[in-house]
Amino acid sequence: MKIDGSAGLYIHIPFCKTKCPYCDFYSITCHDSLTGYPDLLIGEMEMYRERFSSFDTIYLGGGTPSLIGGEVLTRILEKVRSSFHIPERTEITVEVNPDDVGPTLLDAWRRAGVNRISLGIQSFDDRHLEFLGRRHDGSSSVAAIGMVSDTGFENLGIDLIFGFHGQTMDDWRDALEKAAGLRPSHISCYQMTIEKGTPMGRMLKEGSITSPGEDIQHDMFVLASEFLISRGYLHYEVSNFALGEKNISRHNSRYWNHTPYLGLGPSAHSFDGRSRWWNHRDLDLYSSMILDGELPVEGREDLSEDQLRLERLYFGFRTLRGNDFGDIQSGKNGGELLEKLIAGALVTVENGRAIPTIRGMLFADRLPVMVVSGTLSLDQ
Ligand code: SF4
Structure with a gap:
């Protein structure tokens, strides 16, 4: 692409x-x-x-x-x-x-x-x-x-x-x-x-x-x-x-922000907005593949819409950009979840976005999965 x-x-x-x-x-x-x-x-x-x-x-x-x-x-x-x-x-x-x-x-x-x-x-x-x-x-x-x-x-x-x-x-x-x-x-x-x-x-x-x-x-x-x-x-x-x-x-x-980047060198990762790929973690192998005119790519992942959404949520809960209300509400129990996030002081509301508080950032790694599964537990 x-x-x-x-x-x-x-x-x-x-x-x-x-x-x-x-x-x-x-x-x-x-x-x-x-x-x-x-x-x-x-x-x-x-x-x-x-x-x-x-x-x-x-x-x-x-x-x-x-x-x-x-x-x-x-x-x-x-x-x-x-x-x-x-x-x-x-x-x-x-x-x-x-x-x-x-x-x-x-x-x-x-x-x-x-x-x-x-x-x-x-x-x-x-x-x-x-x-x-x-x-x-x-x-x-x-x-x-x-x-x-x-x-x-x-x-x-x-x-x-x-x-x-x-x-x-x-x-x-x-x-x-x-x-x-x-x-x-x-x-x-x-x-x-x-x-x-x-x-x-x-x-x-x-x-x-x-x-x-x-x-x-x-x-x-x-x-x-x-x-x-x-x-x-x-x-x-x-x-x-x-x-x-x-x-x-x-x-x-x-x-x-989930925007494209290219990574060069062994172990470097790249993303084009839909797919992610990563290079071999081995300088000798990297070197021989480049010299043979081959891309030194070890693996590639094409992200589905669900995976892209999960990642968007993950990055959103990590940054002051936050997440769009729509992205949270569109899932299972979405409206209720958003209310729980606000009531639990995990996010504040600004211009239609849910912005993580310090407490929200503490749980940033867990919140996306909870939002996607529709089962937010504030005791965690
Ligand atoms: S070994 Fe130390 S200096 Fe080298 S990349 Fe790791 S943390 Fe950085």
């Missing part, structure tokens, strides 16, 4: 210096193929020229995109610009590890057209950073934020993690205080989820670490929301806060 209009472009850089023990993203620590990697991305890009014509958000994620230097990034972006229409005000984000930041690199990225930096801070506490297996410390996080601002980037996002072994409510409050005090234009607060196949998953299974439990994680979520709102941030998506609407992540909003 050919995409009319602009889509989002995600470029996966699957290299990390070390592997964090909780991480389930596809990345490798051997960098032998880093030099040849841009050519593979360019090869994959070429194969999509017929289907995608324009991108107005570009996001380099990983892995650790800051491992590729300014020259390589410039080359990739030049190829994107010569292959597709890239409007002038396109949001171009690079995910950066605080340890990799330096004025020369930041300046090179800025000249290449990057206008948004996403810093993987995770915590300002050295004990927690060590537990999380991060290679930076709290002071280098603060220094990195200063350097990004000094280089002229006005749009700076930082990521924090909460709800992990050993972190108390006071620790989390301190992290939020520190983050808000540094005034980044965007803060993402991700709740720790430990995947089974990761080293931390094994530690959890063996009992050498514990998870603080759902109640404490919920309290931490509510604390983040109330605290950051009190400091002027807009809580516009379950995990995301922006200093005003102009700083909302336009690229990530594509995922939540």
Whole structure:
């Protein structure tokens, strides 16, 4: 299906210096193929020229995109610009590890057209950073934020993690205080989820670490929301806060608004409005398929109307966009359900849309299924 209009472009850089023990993203620590990697991305890009014509958000994620230097990034972006229409005000984000930041690199990225930096801070506490297996410390996080601002980037996002072994409510409050005090234009607060196949998953299974439990994680979520709102941030998506609407992540909003995006690189996902497809999580296989002129796609899913509705509801309950009344009312017991959502303080009503409250966002993952099945239980 050919995409009319602009889509989002995600470029996966699957290299990390070390592997964090909780991480389930596809990345490798051997960098032998880093030099040849841009050519593979360019090869994959070429194969999509017929289907995608324009991108107005570009996001380099990983892995650790800051491992590729300014020259390589410039080359990739030049190829994107010569292959597709890239409007002038396109949001171009690079995910950066605080340890990799330096004025020369930041300046090179800025000249290449990057206008948004996403810093993987995770915590300002050295004990927690060590537990999380991060290679930076709290002071280098603060220094990195200063350097990004000094280089002229006005749009700076930082990521924090909460709800992990050993972190108390006071620790989390301190992290939020520190983050808000540094005034980044965007803060993402991700709740720790430990995947089974990761080293931390094994530690959890063996009992050498514990998870603080759902109640404490919920309290931490509510604390983040109330605290950051009190400091002027807009809580516009379950995990995301922006200093005003102009700083909302336009690229990530594509995922939540259910609009098309193309993902390049191993493990990257794409969506054209009806179908979703994803690439192999294996750089060698990805590489050999590209060199053979084949799309490195591992799987594809054509979404039915019901699946599209469920996803729309899911994203709607996660964001301040909310859900259209019609979408909720059209299902089984729809009218009654909407009343229960309002009575249970899970949504508020604005311009014919049901907008999730903080409590609604807490249950955002469960509400769509309840709405579709017509059995909302407010005790959950
Ligand atoms: S730096 Fe990011 S992508 Fe790399 S291992 Fe750590 S969490 Fe995963």
